[in-house]
Amino acid sequence: MKILMMPDSFKSSLSAEKVAWILGESFSQVFPSAQIELLPVGDGGEGTLDALSQNVTMKEEWQTVSGWDGQPFSMRYMHFQEQAFFEMADLVGLPMFSEEQRRPLDFLTVGLGELVLQLQTMGIKKIYIGIGGSATVDGGIGFAAGLGYRFYDKAGHLLQPNGRSLAKIARIDDSNVPMLTTEIYAVTDVKNVLCGEAGASYVFGPQKGLKSEELATTDQALRQVYDLVDEKLPDVPGSGAGGGLAASIAGFAKGKIIHGIDFVLDVLAFDQRAEAADLIIVGEGKMDQQSMAGKAPVGIAQRAPETSTVIAICGSVDQQVLDFSDYGITACFPIIGQPASLDEALEKAEVNLQRTGLNVARLIKKARSQSFD
Known part of the structure; x- marks a missing residue:
């Protein structure tokens, strides 16, 4: 099983590198024999x-x-x-x-x-x-x-x-x-x-x-x-x-x-790396209408092979965005587990991301008809 970890940064909270590392650790616990490649990205914005x-x-x-x-x-x-x-x-x-x-x-x-x-x-x-x-x-x-x-x-x-x-x-x-x-x-x-x-x-x-x-x-x-x-x-x-x-x-x-x-994906030779990817995990601090206009998660999903499943794990999700499948993303998971102030959410971003990554990985494993242990 091949998994590409390709998050953008969670602004004011976690760098793209940190997000990729946390998700990589979470998924490796569930899929210990999987080939997990960490490819933190940016889309022209800071980071x-x-x-x-x-x-x-x-x-x-x-x-x-x-x-x-x-x-x-x-x-x-x-x-x-x-x-x-x-x-x-x-x-x-x-x-x-x-x-x-x-x-x-x-x-x-x-x-x-x-x-x-x-x-x-x-x-x-x-x-x-x-x-x-x-x-x-x-x-x-x-x-x-x-x-x-x-x-x-x-x-x-x-x-x-x-x-x-x-x-x-x-x-x-x-x-x-x-x-x-x-x-x-x-x-x-x-x-x-x-x-x-x-x-x-x-x-x-x-x-x-x-x-x-x-x-x-x-x-x-x-x-x-x-x-x-x-x-x-x-x-x-x-x-x-x-x-x-x-x-x-x-x-x-x-x-x-x-x-x-697109520039970043070209530099990273994404099309070649993604050819055999089973899962591509994307994400950013907040998925909203601006994201749908072509920011990192959507840009990656639109270039991903049809054989790959693209999952988004984000800090939060705008309620106005209801159907991610139109943009090539199978599902989107926010990491906030309970009502909290912005400061509290930013402070707990790392532990919330670990928990969500682990749960998403377990869900994927259960949903698939075979184990990749």
Whole structure:
């Protein structure tokens, strides 16, 4: 019997590596002779790089760039051969700020563009940027500024490259932008467009700290800026990821937007690994409507062989999601066993996951007509 353990992280609780290890231990108790392969994943959101590094040999390095507040910041990246990977969330990730500290229109993303130029100078040929889990809605103009772009208002004043300046931008100057010879990819964890009701402002703005009265004005400002860049970009799937960083990578850096989980599965040679898998266990902190839009569990299930059974084990499950079979998942099990506050649920996540993993494994063994002991 072959089992692939492929969970994403349980945000604010357990890393993908930890989840995979706990589930692997639970299932090995029930199926001691099974071949259990631990393949923690990410889908472009925070933690993707750590998950990849568990399965792909990469070298970790650090470069000094401008931080979210304009101060020097030591930014992590990983590389192998002539390819480099880094995450937006390492510079300006939502978990870095309490709810009271969240100011998505004020934080800077300039350091991301600076790092791209530094990596290009080092000879890197391909750069993959994981852009999930960000704390900004700046349309990626900070990133563009890091590449050398400058933004001016109608009076010719140089603007601060943050979300609060979006509505004031009247002219974009690219005279200081060097030639970009590196291929740049926006690795997205969602397929939302940049503008409109399904866009960066309306869907993700509130959780990042955008006030209700700022949603429409920010959305309009994003559209206004990209009318100057490429008016088709705001409607491209995935362009709204990272507060609009994906649109910026495509528009200002002539990069490509790619679906995060598919990218990760390709790197992990998933199609080959899954050929003989009897079970594929997926999961994340919360299964909800965003998950159904193609995050890690669903992305894995949709690429899994028909001969494999995909089971999801998650922190919690949104009541609005009723039928997982439409997405290739046979069943989904939340680990919360009794009513509890969020803090209590996070604190007990490990023991709850152990219990649930063991029970699910026992159920599977009982349901199958033969033992794999």
